[in-house]
Each structure stands twice: as structure tokens, then as C-alpha cells.
Amino acid sequence: MKSNKLLKSLRYFLLAVFLILITIEAYLHQLLGGSKSPSIHALCPYGALESLYSLIFGGTFIQKIFSGTLILLIITLLIALIFRKSFCGLICPFGALQEFFGIIGKKIFKTRLTVPSNIDKPLRYLKYIVLAITLYFAWKTAGLWMNPYDPWAAYGHISEGISSLTGEYLIAFIILIVTIIGSLLYDRFFCKYLCPMGAFYGIISRISPAKIVRNNDTCINCGLCSKNCPVNIKVSELKEIKSAECINCQTCILSCPEKNALEFKIKNKSVKPVFILSFVILLFFGGIGITKLTGIYQDTPPKISLETTTASGTKTSEIKINPEEIKGYMTLQEVSEAFKVDLNELYKKLNIPNSIPKDTKLKDIKNFIADFKVEKAREALK
Ligand code: SF4
Ligand code: SF4
Known part of the structure; x- marks a missing residue:
């Protein structure tokens, strides 16, 4: 369907915009310093999660984290509650980076790797372990403990040059390279196995009333939904998709040739992909815009x-x-x-x-x- 193709392109366009914006921000941060341009940590909701213990028990944010980071966490939590892991599927720039290298990989290798389910399934739990370990140490040390291992932090410091990437960020840089190479052959490599933020949204999404429903009467079992799912959910074999792995990218629905064979439902109300895309973006930018206007959104340190x-x-x-x-x-x-x-x-x-x-x-x-x-x-x- 033409409109579905258009929506798929719109999703890629939005992901590209988020990735470009954050890349420019990261470059400006290196160029102008933290007082004028926020760090990549201040713009990542996970920083607020790492800061939560310090905020609750000490009343302060940890280094590089500000009220704006907490607001991003609250907005994305709201998104996860209503639209499941839509942040991962529609906004996250690191997810976007993996998808774009995935597109390049498809063009070069003409195929995608699949990991046998007896290896893939246990590996998916790794991200929950990463979540527990990184949060434990961040809370214990009251700092961005994950920083030296964080590929997204390494990405944000690329413009600082090779000395930074082979020094402070060496491990993070290696993970970044592995993620990029992995993405050439395998969809959403980091998201599936290592991302602690995705693990956290996955837990929240379990209590969301939303789900994708497959209608057995209209489904023609073509398998396109399963084939196109970036996190390898066997959509065509399920009646409902409520998995914590689903990033609610809407690709399955937009790939389906049959009208209403797949529907995204909140409670029992069907919501079209175009509305999901619009609501998520509106909630995200609306939340940031309102809090910026009221002056409570802050992503750089206050001057003394x-x-x-x-x-x-x-x-x-x-x-x-x-x-x-x-x-x-x-x-x-x-x-x-x-x-x-x-x-x-x-x-x-x-x-x-x-x-x-x-x-x-x-x-x-x-x-x-x-x-x-x-x-x-x-x-x-x-
Ligand atoms: S099940 Fe559908 S919405 Fe969920 S990740 Fe797979 S393709 Fe995206
Ligand atoms: S793409 Fe649509 S018709 Fe094809 S298997 Fe999936 S739900 Fe059924």
C-alpha cells in the first residue's frame, strides 16, 4: 500500500532527524563546552535513571545530569506506558544508527543473519543484567559509572579525536565498532542484547494496556510481518504481540498486505500507525517544549x-x-x-x-x- 510505504519512509526520516540533531549537539558540546551545549549524557534518559538514587536520597543530580534529563525520562516513561517501547522504535538515535547501518548491510550482503533461538533467547536476558549492574554501580558511586563502557558516549566523543576514543573511551569505542559491524549483518544488535534503557522500557511496557493483535480471519499467512520485524518476533505465528522485545516500530503493520490483519490496540480501541507516530512525537516534543517554556527544563549546568x-x-x-x-x-x-x-x-x-x-x-x-x-x-x- 502506498500510504504504508510513505509512513515507513516517514519513520526513517524522523529517526534520521533525531540522529542528525543529536550528532550536531554532541559536536557543539565538544566545541563550545558544557555551559553552552548539553552533553550527550544530559540528553539521554538513562542518565536520569542513573541519577535517581542520588536525587531521592541526596536531593541532587549526579554529574552531567540536569532537570531536563529527568524530564526526558518522565516523558519517555509516559510514552512506554501508553505506546510501549515506541521510544526505541521511533525516536532513539542509537537505534537509528543501527537501523541505518542495517540498511547499508542489506545492500552489501543482500541477506540478514539470524541467531538460532537456543542462543538468541538466553542472550536477550543479558540487557536486564546490564541494567541491574549499571544501575547498582551508578547509584553506589553516584556517578555515570557506565560512561567508559557506553558506546553512545563514545559516539558523542568521536569529534574529540582518536586520543579520547583510544583513551578514556577505549572499551566504549570497541563496543561501538562491534555494534556498527554487527548491525551490518544483524538487526538492532545492541538493542536486543545489551541496551539497559531498552530493558527498562521493556519492563514498563509489560504494564501497558497496548498490544498488536493479529486477526486470524483476515491474515493470509504470508509471513511478511515476521520477516520484517527488526527484533525477530514471529508475528505471523502469534495472536497478540505483548513481548517486552517489541519496539513498536509499526513495521509489521506497515508491511502487512491485508487490511486490518494486524492492528495496534489500546484496550480494545484500534489506533492507526499514523496516529501512533504523531502522538509519540507530539508527546515527546510537546513535553520538552512546555517544560522549556516554563523554565524547568535545564540541560546545562547553572552558572555560579x-x-x-x-x-x-x-x-x-x-x-x-x-x-x-x-x-x-x-x-x-x-x-x-x-x-x-x-x-x-x-x-x-x-x-x-x-x-x-x-x-x-x-x-x-x-x-x-x-x-x-x-x-x-x-x-x-x-
Ligand atoms: S512486532 Fe511489529 S512493532 Fe514490534 S518490533 Fe516487530 S515489527 Fe516492530
Ligand atoms: S503480514 Fe499480515 S497477512 Fe501476512 S502473515 Fe503477517 S499478519 Fe498475516
Whole structure:
């Protein structure tokens, strides 16, 4: 059907827009710094989940996470409650990256790999283990514990250059490369086996009243729905699809040649794919837009404003950057200027010898002092 093809293209278009937007944001973050452009962590709902313990019991977000990240989590939770894992199927830029490499892979290899179900099934539980482990350590350490292993974080730091990808993000970069190569041959490789956010939405989707229903009377058993499902659900053999694996991409419904053989239903009301796409996008951007307008959405650190009184009694205020904004690529000179702290004083605070050149990047100080960490610099300057 022509309209179905159009909707499939619209979905790819939206995924491409999300991926391009976030890629530009990540580049701007590296270029302009955290005060002007949000980090990839601040734009990922999983960061808010990692910050939840700290927020509930300490009243603060962990580093790089802000109210905007929490708002993204709340919006996507709402989406999962109503439209199941639609965030994964219609919005997630990392899912999009995998799908686009999947399209390239299909063109090159003309086929897709399938993993035997006795291997595939147990492997699907891996993402729940990843969810439990990463949340446990994030909550315990009150930090983005997953960062060095997070392929999405590595993707966000590509513009920082090879030194970052082979240094701080080496493991994450390897996982990113494996994911991309895997996606050339196999659909949604990371989503199926490793994504903790997908695992979380999957758990939430189990309590959603929505499901896909196959009508036995109109189905002609052509198998196109099963063939096109990116997460390999055997749609044509089921009566209802309520699996936590379903990313509600609508591909099965849009691939079906028979009218109403497959329907997305909330309770018993049928909802057409075009409305699902529209509602999800509206909920996502509407939620962000409203909270931005009301000023509660924040995805960059607040500036620290200091008031000083001059000898004549006049009050002046100066703006310093927040220690959270210190980046590994900043030089000692840049940190000294940003914090309005004397260079010698900075060396003392960081407990490093003056012999280290002032144009040394923080992340390169470890070449002089093996155990130096950027984290320590942030702590010292708080
Ligand atoms: S069952 Fe349908 S909606 Fe769910 S992931 Fe497969 S193709 Fe997408
Ligand atoms: S694509 Fe439609 S007609 Fe074909 S097997 Fe699936 S539900 Fe039945």
C-alpha cells in the first residue's frame, strides 16, 4: 500500500532527524563546552535513571545530569506506558544508527543473519543484567559509572579525536565498532542484547494496556510481518504481540498486505500507525517544549554568580564556570581563566608541580602524574 510505504519512509526520516540533531549537539558540546551545549549524557534518559538514587536520597543530580534529563525520562516513561517501547522504535538515535547501518548491510550482503533461538533467547536476558549492574554501580558511586563502557558516549566523543576514543573511551569505542559491524549483518544488535534503557522500557511496557493483535480471519499467512520485524518476533505465528522485545516500530503493520490483519490496540480501541507516530512525537516534543517554556527544563549546568564588594562599597558580580563543566580537553591555562584563579594557585589546588606546561590538557596530565584524574580536578575546584 502506498500510504504504508510513505509512513515507513516517514519513520526513517524522523529517526534520521533525531540522529542528525543529536550528532550536531554532541559536536557543539565538544566545541563550545558544557555551559553552552548539553552533553550527550544530559540528553539521554538513562542518565536520569542513573541519577535517581542520588536525587531521592541526596536531593541532587549526579554529574552531567540536569532537570531536563529527568524530564526526558518522565516523558519517555509516559510514552512506554501508553505506546510501549515506541521510544526505541521511533525516536532513539542509537537505534537509528543501527537501523541505518542495517540498511547499508542489506545492500552489501543482500541477506540478514539470524541467531538460532537456543542462543538468541538466553542472550536477550543479558540487557536486564546490564541494567541491574549499571544501575547498582551508578547509584553506589553516584556517578555515570557506565560512561567508559557506553558506546553512545563514545559516539558523542568521536569529534574529540582518536586520543579520547583510544583513551578514556577505549572499551566504549570497541563496543561501538562491534555494534556498527554487527548491525551490518544483524538487526538492532545492541538493542536486543545489551541496551539497559531498552530493558527498562521493556519492563514498563509489560504494564501497558497496548498490544498488536493479529486477526486470524483476515491474515493470509504470508509471513511478511515476521520477516520484517527488526527484533525477530514471529508475528505471523502469534495472536497478540505483548513481548517486552517489541519496539513498536509499526513495521509489521506497515508491511502487512491485508487490511486490518494486524492492528495496534489500546484496550480494545484500534489506533492507526499514523496516529501512533504523531502522538509519540507530539508527546515527546510537546513535553520538552512546555517544560522549556516554563523554565524547568535545564540541560546545562547553572552558572555560579559571585558578588564582591569593592573598596568604594559598589557591588560587582562575576560569572565563573561550574566545576562540573571542567572537561578533559581544557588546558591548565583555560581552567585558570575560567575559574578566575591564579595559575600558581591552580597548580597547588590540583597538587601538581609547576613544571607541567600550562598548555597541558587536563586529560594529558596523567602523562606526568600517573594517577591524576580529571574527576579529581573537579573535586579539588568545587
Ligand atoms: S512486532 Fe511489529 S512493532 Fe514490534 S518490533 Fe516487530 S515489527 Fe516492530
Ligand atoms: S503480514 Fe499480515 S497477512 Fe501476512 S502473515 Fe503477517 S499478519 Fe498475516
